[in-house]
Amino acid sequence: MKKKPIALLLILPLVLTLALGLATGCSTQNEQALKGKTFTDTMGRQITLDAYPQKIISLAPAITEILFAIGLDQEIIGVTDYCDYPEQALTKEKMGGFKNPNLETIVAAEPDMVFIAAGVQEDVIKKLEELKVTVVVLDADTIDQVISNIELAGSLTGKEAEAKKVTADMRTRMTNITSKLKDIAKPTVFVEIWDDPLMSAGSTSFVNNLIEVAGGVNIAAGNTEKFYNYSMESLLQADPDYYIINTHAHTPADIQNRTGYEVLSAVKDNKVYAVDDNLISRSGPRVIDGLEQIAKIIHPEIFGN
Template sequence: MRKILVFILTLALLFAFTACQTQQPAAPAPIEQPAADTKIEITDLKGRKVTLVKIPERIVSLSPGNTEILYAVGAGDKVVGVTSFDDYPAEVKDVEKIGTFEGPNLELIQKADPDVVLAGGYIQEDLIASLEQLNIPVVSTEATDFNSIFDSIALIGKLSGNDQKAEEVVKGMKDKIAEIQDKVKGQTPKSVFYVVWTDPLTTAGSGTFINDVIKAAGGTNTAEKVAYWAKYSTEELIKDNPDYLLSSVFASNEGVTADFYKESPIFKNLDSVKNSRVYLMSDDNVISRPGPRIVQAIEEIAKVLHGDVIK
């Protein structure tokens, strides 16, 4: 009995010794790494340097063009405030409205608690200053000419954390434009006058994206000799006598139709009107908003000017 007891104790000691030998030391606690710098430093389209402390999760857009870009690059879920003019894409109708493009409401913007506000054109300069006094970061992202539309998309993609999608959008636009221009290459350019407003007669001159849209579509803008959005004399228009007269329905407070131009004492003497070469854009927004849908405007105008090669 004693031998058995000694044997059992020996086995127990041997097992304990072996366990001690095979037991692995505890892994050291991981060293906590410092948080990565999430700051975003950008230069906006007005040349202002802006630093955001992080990729924004809540964005207020002060122009329809900015809003369309935000949705196009995949940042629509971050939009918490838009103007009453913003109507594309359809999802934007459910987003809180913070006033009009010309007169955004400062209190409503504050209430939306944005991480950043994307501003529109120079018309919003005073508002930008007021927002910055409230320590709300503001980035001017709305393009004023054709090429800066691509810059606007890239900028909004970067600040929203959607760089890759923004690159895809820009590439898709450029590929489509190249396709259209390849089709109209070799065609005789048609002269075009674009009516922005009927009274006073206002048009889009050099330095506007509408000017570049007309040229990309295989046309020449008879008003390129004036700069930006300019009033234009009826005498000069009659002397230009363009091949085509383009307009939108919203070229006057009452709205316009092709018959309006036929009956107008100013326009009815133009060859374009006499020969029924007056065209109203199917959607004014595709040509008046500097965003991804500008490509649709190029294709639409190209079909009007060169319908024999673009169907």
């Protein structure tokens, strides 16, 4: 009986050594498989890697949410002033605003990889490239593109398994909605992006995709701009079945009490709703929450409300 602890003490180092060797071997094999591998981001840019990044900066709130969702808390060293979700993002060093990140701070942090959105940030992309910083662009106008971006982020950072888990859940939840909407009448929807001047989301916007997937018709889809001024005359003429606003700007009561809005069907039928702006404007994992909320609003007969 007394010999067993001694035997275990003799065997334990051998087991630990073997386990460490296997882990090191797997790590080496992974790095060798990665070395020189090229990936293509959403702008068609080529990124060649020799190792997974250990120091990552995110310059867009939606991308920050993606990176945290796939388990990169330790690797993320910096985010923008507007990156407020999840809570861990608030503890990271701030790299400036979304439109005007602090390039000096970014370069000083010596990141292995910087994730950035397209659009207004394209000038920043060029400046960072000139400073020899590895830049990855992730941008999306549809839920499917968000899913692809999450999987790409996973491949670029060695978090493929985590990314696939996130996207599998998203696909399941989206299918749960779309599968129940076949041959269902589609109500018309107006989403107020801003009130002064009145603005809505056009056919190329992320919001438009959410409305369509949720089983609705976006009355502002006649314009190809992502966001544009929408006249009161057009609103009255289209007379949407549902009126959706952002929670940060107004309440449904504000819309119902506006002069001239009392003639709208959505107002008369008490179908004015507020949705968290971050769930329908940030192209990250939480878009599925936004999709589910819109589906419940415009199809209460199917999803409840």
